[in-house]
Amino acid sequence: MKKISTLLTAALALQMAACNNSSETAKVEETATLTAKAGIQEKPFGTFDGKPVTEYLLTNSSGMQVGIINYGGAITSITTPDNKGKMGDVVLGFANLEGFQQKGNPYFGGLIGRYGNRIAKASFTLDGKKYTLAANNGVNALHGGNKGYDKVYWNIEKQAGDSSLKLSYTSPDGEEGYPGTLKMEVIYTLTSANELKIDYSASTDKATPINLTSHAYFNLSAGADSTILGHELMMKAAQYTPVDSTLIPTGKIEAVAGGPMDFNTAKLIGRDIANVAGGYDHNWVLSRNGNGLELAAKLVHPASGRVMEVFTTEPGLQFYSGNFLDGTLTNTKGGAKYVWHGALCLETQHFPDSPNQPSFPTTILKPGETYHHTCVYKFSTQP
Numbered sequence: 001m002k003k004i005s006t007l008l009t010a011a012l013a014l015q016m017a018a019c020n021n022s023s024e025t026a027k028v029e030e031t032a033t034l035t036a037k038a039g040i041q042e043k044p045f046g047t048f049d050g051k052p053v054t055e056y057l058l059t060n061s062s063g064m065q066v067g068i069i070n071y072g073g074a075i076t077s078i079t080t081p082d083n084k085g086k087m088g089d090v091v092l093g094f095a096n097l098e099g100f101q102q103k104g105n106p107y108f109g110g111l112i113g114r115y116g117n118r119i120a121k122a123s124f125t126l127d128g129k130k131y132t133l134a135a136n137n138g139v140n141a142l143h144g145g146n147k148g149y150d151k152v153y154w155n156i157e158k159q160a161g162d163s164s165l166k167l168s169y170t171s172p173d174g175e176e177g178y179p180g181t182l183k184m185e186v187i188y189t190l191t192s193a194n195e196l197k198i199d200y201s202a203s204t205d206k207a208t209p210i211n212l213t214s215h216a217y218f219n220l221s222a223g224a225d226s227t228i229l230g231h232e233l234m235m236k237a238a239q240y241t242p243v244d245s246t247l248i249p250t251g252k253i254e255a256v257a258g259g260p261m262d263f264n265t266a267k268l269i270g271r272d273i274a275n276v277a278g279g280y281d282h283n284w285v286l287s288r289n290g291n292g293l294e295l296a297a298k299l300v301h302p303a304s305g306r307v308m309e310v311f312t313t314e315p316g317l318q319f320y321s322g323n324f325l326d327g328t329l330t331n332t333k334g335g336a337k338y339v340w341h342g343a344l345c346l347e348t349q350h351f352p353d354s355p356n357q358p359s360f361p362t363t364i365l366k367p368g369e370t371y372h373h374t375c376v377y378k379f380s381t382q383p
C-alpha cells in the first residue's frame, strides 16, 4: 500500500509540475487528497425537512470512493479504477438534492422499502386483516409507496474506522399503509478490497412484510458508453419468476433453460434483450447452497476491464435493464443524458409480491425477530 501511495504522490508531483494554471493545480490537489488518504469527508448537500443533508464521501486506501447522502440513504457516486488505473464514476446520479427530489427520479441509488418491488393490486392480507397501500405503479404498489424509504431522512453516524456509516430510520406504524413500527439500521462499508457492503437489519412491533434493497444504477463504462447493452452479465440462477403485463409474478417458477433469461454463462446484455418484451425487469431465483453470503452475479464491461460481482444472503435478484430511462431527467451529474438502457440495477431481494404469493419464501417479519440482509458489490478489473 505504501508503495502505491508513493507512486501516486510521485505521479501527482509530476502532474503538478506540468500544471501552469491554478484551477488545474486545484483539480490535481483534489485528486491527490482523494486517492492518497482513506477516510470520510463530509460535504453539505442541501436541507430536507429542516434538517441538513450531508454527502459523506468514503475513500479507501486504494482510492475507491463512495458517496452517500441522508436523503433516501442514497448512493450518489461509486468511483472505481479501470484496468489502466483511470478512475470513473460507475453509477447514475444527480448533481444536487433537487435532482434527487425531482418527480420521476427512478429511485437512483436509494434505499428501498418497506417493500421493494411490486405488491399486486396494492393490497395484502395478513393475519386475517386486509391492508391497502398506495397504488403508485398502475394498480400495483411499487418500492414502498408514494414516500418510500428513498424519500425519507436517514440519520447517519460515522462508524469507527475509516470507511463505514450507520444509517437509521424508524418507520411509524401505518406509514404508507404498512403495519408496525419498523426500526431499521443500514450499515454501508467500503472495504480495502474495493467492496461496498450494505448490511440491513430491522425489527418491528407488529407483523409486517419487509423487503429492503438498494436501487443503484450501474454503468461500468463510467460515462463512455451511453447504454449497458455491451456489458456482459452472469447470474447464478436456474430459475426466474415470470410476470404478467403489469410486472406481477404469475406465481410460477420457471427454468431459464437456455432462453433469453439464461445468464448462467456470461453473455452480452444486448444479445437477447430484443426477445424480452419491454426489456429485462424480472426477479431471478438464485441457485444457492445455503443461507450465507453467496455470489449471485458478475457484471463485466470489457472495454474498461471493470468488473462488479454481487454477493447476497437473499433468495432473489431483480435485474432491471433501465427500460424506463428516456433522457428526460434533469440535474444529472455533469449534465449527462440518461437514455434507454443507460444503466442497470441488480437488486438483491425477496421475490416480488411475496405477501400475496403463498408459495414464495415468506417476507413477514414478526415482533421479536430480526431481519438481516447483506449485499456486497465488489469491484475489480480484468485485462
Ligand code: GLA
Pocket (backbone or CB within 6 Å): 106, 107, 117, 142, 247, 281, 318, 320, 324, 345
Ligand atoms: C424497479 C422496477 C422497475 C422500475 C424501476 C424504477 O427496478 O422493477 O420496473 O420501476 O424500479 O424505474
